[in-house]
């Protein structure tokens with residue numbers, strides 16, 4: 001906590017109750033600041049102060065929250081939507097100001113970072129930073145070495161310029177009577193609308209399933225089930241901040 005905040009806000013942010021609930025706790029003399037019963041909800045608290053409620057120490061809320069969601073298909077990457085389920089419904093926090101860092105399409109699964117740290121989000125999303133994102137895709141058709149080379153050079157997805165060099169890896173191909181299918185991994189360092197789908201289309205393939213595996217130093221943990229959302233570990237956060 002960098003600056004002084006009102007006691008009632010400090011307590012509400014720390015999860016001790018709503019603003020009106022914590023005001024009542026203060027009135028009842030249940031809140032102590034540095035060993036004396038607090039009387040005013042507007043009293044200013046800094047990181048030096050020791051605050052307790054009902055005799056239990058209250059730790060200040062962290063400045064920002066960071067969550068890793070294994071986004072399932074069927075929800076949109078937005079904070080609010082009048083008609084659709086949003087990714088925020090999976091986040092185990094009531095903190096205001098949380099938002100998804102970037103977008104995955106409604107039918108895309110995989111790693112999505114949710115935070116209220118705007119500066120970090122900006123770092124990750126800025127086109128100048130070229131943060132790598134790796135996707136697993138199942139596509140119709142047989143992906144070839146020519147496609148790998150085309151992705152390395154950049155493909156035309158109808159933008160002003162070709163896409164930046166991307167790494168395409170062929171994981172599996174299966175010939176079928178109707179033309180076959182392939183599983184690939186594609187690593188890109190841009191974030192244009194429907195980028196992976198459009199890049200695969202540029203080499204004549206249609207994405208039928210898409211999952212984000214990594215973003216910068218963050219990787220989707222194998223034990224994080226679809227729809228599960230957990231706080232970043234301190235190691236993940238450190239890697240993210242020191243990149």
Ligand code: URA
Pocket residue numbers: 103104105106108193194195196197198210
């Ligand atoms: N590229 C896409 O086409 N869709 C996504 O959801 C993410 C990247």
